Amino acid sequence: MNNEEYAQALINPELFNEMLEIDVAEKDFLIQSLRIMSYIRATEHKLAFEKKNGNIVGPIHLGAGQEAIAVGVSKSLISSDRVFGAHRSHSHLLALKTDAYKLFAEVLGKNTGHSKGMGGSMHLWDQPNGFYGSVPIVAGTVPLAVGAGLASKMQNTNNIAVAYIGDGAIEEGIVAESLNLASIMNIPVLFVLENNLFSSHMHITLRQPKISTSRFAEANNINSKVVDGNNLLEVAQATQDLVSAMRDTQCPAFLEAITYRHYGHVDWREDSDVGVNRSQNEIDLWKKRDPIDRLRNAMIEHKIWTHEQDNNLIKSIEEELDGYWKKALLDPLPLDSSLLERVYE
Amino acid sequence: MNKDTKKINYGIAIRHAFEYLLENYPEVFVIGQGLWSPWYVGNTMTDLDSKFGASRVIDTPVSESACTGAAVGASLCGMRPIVVHPRIDFMLYALDSIVNQAAKWSHMVGGQAHPGVTIRGIINRGGEQGAQHSQALHSWFAHIPGLRVVMPYSVQDARDLLIASVLCNDPVMFIDDRWLYDNEATLDPVTEIDIRDEGPRVIKSGSDITIVGCGFSTDLALKTAAILLENGTSAEVIDLRVLNPFDAEAIIRSVEKTGVLAVIDGGWKNCGIAGEVISSVVEKISPLKLKKSPLRITLPHCPAPTAGNLEKIYYPTVETILPQVKKLLD
DSSP states (O other): OOHHHHHHHHTOTTSSOSOOOOTTSOHHHHHHHHHHHHHHHHHHHHHHHHHHTTOOOSOOOOOTTOHHHHHHHHTTOOTTSEEEEOSSOHHHHHHHSOOOHHHHHHHTTOTTSTTTTSSGGGSOOBGGGTEEEEOSSTTTTHHHHHHHHHHHHHTTOOOOEEEEEETTGGGSHHHHHHHHHHHHTTOOEEEEEEEOSEETTEEGGGTOSSSOTHHHHHHTTOEEEEEETTOHHHHHHHHHHHHHHHHHHOOOEEEEEEOOOSSOSSSSOOOTTTSBTOOHHHHHHHHTTOHHHHHHHHHHHTTSSOHHHHHHHHHHHHHHHHHHHHHHHHSOOOOTTHHHHTSOO | OOOOOSOEEHHHHHHHHHHHHHHHOTTEEEEETTTTOHHHHTTSSTTHHHHHOTTTEEEOOSOHHHHHHHHHHHHTTTOEEEEEESOHHHHGGGHIIIIIIIHHHHHHTTTSOOOOOEEEEEEOOOTTOOGGGOOOOHHHHHTSTTOEEEOOOSHHHHHHHHHHHHHSSSOEEEEEEGGGTTOEEOOOOOOOOOGGGOOOEEEEOOSSEEEEEOTHHHHHHHHHHHHHHHTTOOEEEEEOOEEESOOOHHHHHHHHHHOOEEEEEEEESTTOHHHHHHHHHHTTSOGGGOSSOOEEEEEOSSOOOOSHHHHHHHSOOHHHHHHHHHHHHO
16 A cells, blocks of 8 residues: 555544554553553643633643654654644653643743743743744744754754644645755654644645645655554554664655544534534544554553553543642742743843 | 954955854854855855855755744754845745744743844845845834844944854844945954844934934935035934844934934835834934924835836935935925
């Protein structure tokens, strides 16, 4: 199957919903990944809950259902790599450092947040852990990631840059320019395209003539792979193959992960009534291809994980998140003087 | 140290700045269209690619937006890039990277990261090039918090403000005008200055009228002042140099003395820097000190024409400025 054929198959949620084949995977990686994915899922649920109850003012774009991508990709990253995100980037951030305290504080606009309360959910920054920034202008960080990859090369490191984007971003002209520039200049930047089939409310079939966005990579001579974005092991293996070549030869690569978001475009609603081609039936079918369930069920089947362990894990995560939320609520807001202090250095 | 007695022109002064930066700062690189060709950047970058290597002086695909964004990204990773846009008109493709990303980055990440990128936009007009090869849009960028906007008039500033812009950790829009490239001066050896200390400066003192300009319009202001002096009028000329963040203090002090203010600008009038200069003065100065209503001399409110006769009446010249200033002084 070529990329487009595989993508065409993957958009049918009644396929690819069996448990993962984990025979050859390392046990520690599986357990660690399940922890992080569960943590991200619980964080998104917590944010949805608090938003629904009116405790968060700004918009939040939730990535529940897409956790396997960031976790699978991050397995091949090192702490000195340079990661850029977009509007739906909680998972990208948490996959690098699994700690939601600063995220909660940021969403609440607190001075203790990732961006000191100046950014909120849509402008996240955790450079000490490799997250150079996310912004909501669609594709806004894509050329920045190309520049970060260029810097890595000029600084004689083997670091790579990562640009997380969605399927809507490929429709922006800047992505075409960035792919061409990365290719012609041999810049080590990994484009990770999370194709969740929707840009805000519009289904991809209403916006593009083909499902797979990897055609833009192929057109620019960039090595690309399409994967089942709800399959942790497939994402991790494909990323590892691409990234090892990138570190050796300093070239760009393109990973497209077909997936689906459980929540709507923004905030806690499912948007089954808002989206074009997004129905409750479709959402329910996609939830059966859940990346966490498929991993967990396989681990339980292979007796490297138990229902009890899983319940304990979820419980401990929820307790931690509740504690973080309460702590963040009590944190200070930025000083009024910071309004003008942070414009220039 | 003695002055180098050899005169150099404005274009060469810019080239000296690039040379100084590339020699002394390994984190500096230059990226943009036409850097390996004299067509695009005049004499300002001649042979830099062969001296410092094509991997540090990078000529690019026709992608203003991606190249500017890449420079912003590299600046967040310890590099000090300079993006060159041989014409401001084409640079408009890069507005997202300049206005949404670079200008806002520090503020929106809580002051924890700063894109120290320099964006050099060249004003390249005249010669019947028409509407899309002519624009001077410094006023747009001066509107944006987070950007610094630098517009050198003097040969010395062309070199020293470029160096200061690149060594600054904030994003800087550095705008030079090809109509200034043949101006000559002898320069002192390079002394690094801090762009945060620089701003509008009196470059000729006088007592009867304050004339303000930026970039090429400062050249017009000085020439106008020289002719006024022959007729016994003493004009004080102020060169804006840094348009954003804007410090009107030197202009206010000057108008307190002269009581008469004229601003010349190579951009349009509406919401332009000339209006900004005037309002910054009149909101601070006692109306009693103003002897006349301030005067704006700008482009007419239309795109740049192509036909020679129209182009001739489009741009302000000393000949068209003088009667307006004389009328103001009457």
